[in-house]
Amino acid sequence: MTLKRIFLRLVLVVLISGIHSYEIPQATLVAFKPRGFQVSIPDSDGVQIFAFHGNVNKEMANREAGEMSVDILRPKNGRWVYENPRIRLKVGDVINYWLYVQVDGLGYPKDDLTWKVTELVDKDSSQATTPSTPTPGKCELSHTTVNGVRKCENELVFEETFDNLQRPKWENVVQFGGDPGYPFVLYTNKDDNCFVRNGFLHIKPTLQSDDDVTSGAQHLSGCTGTPNSEECTKRAAGGFYLPPVFSAQLRTKQSFSFCYGKVEIKAKLPVGDWIFSELLLQPKELAYGSKPKLTSGQINLALLRGNKDLVSNGQQIGAKCLHGVCELAMNDVCHREDFNETRQSLWSGAFHVYGATWTPDYIAFTVDGSEIGRVVPPRGGLHTVSEFSSFPSNPWATGTKLAPFDKEFYIGLGLGVGGFTEFPDDSTSGSYRKPWKNGEAKAIAKFWNKQSEWYPTWNDADSTLQVDYVRVWALPKNP
Incomplete structure (x- = not known):
């Protein structure tokens, strides 16, 4: 990718700041054996380009192009998929990367992402199968509901890969x-x-101190339990x-x-x-x-x-x-x-x-x-x-x-x-x-x-x- 194209993307990001609400979904990354690598995100209305930029075992300098740098111009089976069949990865390798998605002419980046290879899978194994997203207009309703709404059969309705700890999701x-x-x-x-x-x-x-355990008292700030109950307030006394x-x-x-x-x-x-x-x-x-x-x-x-x-x-x-x-x-x-x-x-x-x-x-x-x-x-x-x-x-x-x-x-x-x-x-x-x-x-x-x-x-x-x-x-x- 040329520096000019990266510059144009940065301009797009600045122009849309605060205007649009699209958020890039969690990416699915898979390392194949003996070689090969795949990254994908689910399709959604308005997506026009999916771009992946990554380095193996090397930090990314801001939004550099990276060793792997590619634009994907059309989805496949309900996913935007980049696949590199040549790269050879091993367990323990770390991929540092950033993503860019263009939606309805506007650009959205997702920076400072990291993924560690914990296993290599056969390309035809179930773990290497890219999760499917139903094609718009061809939804067969499932028994599954999410937050009260019926979903399409086989739809990936939740994904978390812990690139970071997302709030308030968790x-x-x-x-x-x-x-x-x-x-x-x-x-x-x-x-x-x-x-x-x-x-x-x-x-x-981790352990509390012995004094806190045997003779302390605690009232939890921000308690998620029942207020004024033993879920939120306790005192040690008399061997309790x-x-x-x-x-x-x-x-x-x-x-x-x-x-x-x-x-x-x-x-x-x-x-x-x-x-x-x-x-x-x-x-x-x-x-x-x-x-x-x-x-x-x-x-x-x-x-x-x-x-x-x-x-x-x-x-x-x-x-x-x-x-x-x-x-x-x-x-x-x-x-x-x-x-x-x-x-x-x-x-x-x-x-x-x-x-x-x-x-x-x-x-x-x-x-x-x-x-x-x-x-x-x-x-x-x-x-x-x-x-x-x-x-x-x-x-x-x-x-x-x-x-x-x-x-x-x-x-x-x-x-x-x-x-x-x-x-x-x-x-x-x-x-x-x-x-x-x-x-x-x-x-x-x-x-x-x-x-x-x-x-x-x-x-x-x-x-x-x-x-x-x-x-x-x-x-x-x-x-």
Whole structure:
């Protein structure tokens, strides 16, 4: 590209500043083996040019042309796609790039973007398939709704690749861990606990000081929980300790929720005693009740307990055993559909794609494209399962057979520690027993006082949840 063309683009950017509201969507980048590279964005009305400028393992000097510099003049299958079949990339390479899109004669840049190669894929594999965007005028409506609106079948309705942390797309949960599960954490918006680096979201646990845990008091500014409740204000007293772990949880509650669809989250799960992963779908509205919150349901796409050697009832339940979980509860009675996949090595040792296909008839959990389990409601609906069959009044009876999983849910990404639901009381981790009992008043104190046993198993590199991307597609017409 000539300097003159770049100059003209900069002039266009200056002229349109403050006039137009188009925002370049997240790009999808793929590295092929043994060579080749592809980047694309979805098409939308008015787009005339898509331009990509990038360097491999070298910083971009402002809006320089870069080693890769190309204009794409027409879309393909609903996407604007640039493909370089010659470049040879390897895992660990970093592409620094910027994008330019011309829409209705006006130019829009997106600067200072970074993508790290974490895997090389076969060009004909499912991971190398460019997500489709329906051709305008040929939309077959899906069962999927997004923020209350029906979407076209197979449409990519949400994509996040964590080139940066977009606000207000992602909101930090700020509150003490509570219902459901009551984890021993304080979810914060601190940069130490939640940050984006080299194209990955990182969520990392840190510890409070001993004085704050054993004798402190905290009132959370900007609390996202119920005002004036224990979700926002707590005081340590008489052996009742404050949650000792700072962690984070991001959510799309205010920006994106959907009902039915296919979701995939590529992540490296954390390891460390009594840590667990939270790749959640949670209800946008508590349509079926709020006490307990699981009355309106919750889905965890990838629950992994971080203890490397955790045994309960003679079974391995730690970081070699991955779970996909649907939970619902009524009157403190909980029903849990739990599917697991056990292997010889730790699930936390590498990135995997955790997913679910959520339809009006079932919810299927997948790992790297392979199904590990499926929730299929009984003929009468989930409200007729044995735990709830004797209840005289059941709000799920007013919904579909999949209720409460028939309303819009949002995405949550987080890291929990301890709590009352994820670790059975008979658990042993290596040479020591779980130090607290689920539900007991001084559980946090017993956990904290055994810090010398569990904290040495944590480290910055491995005890961090890392997320590469999140994608959601509308269902096909007949899933």
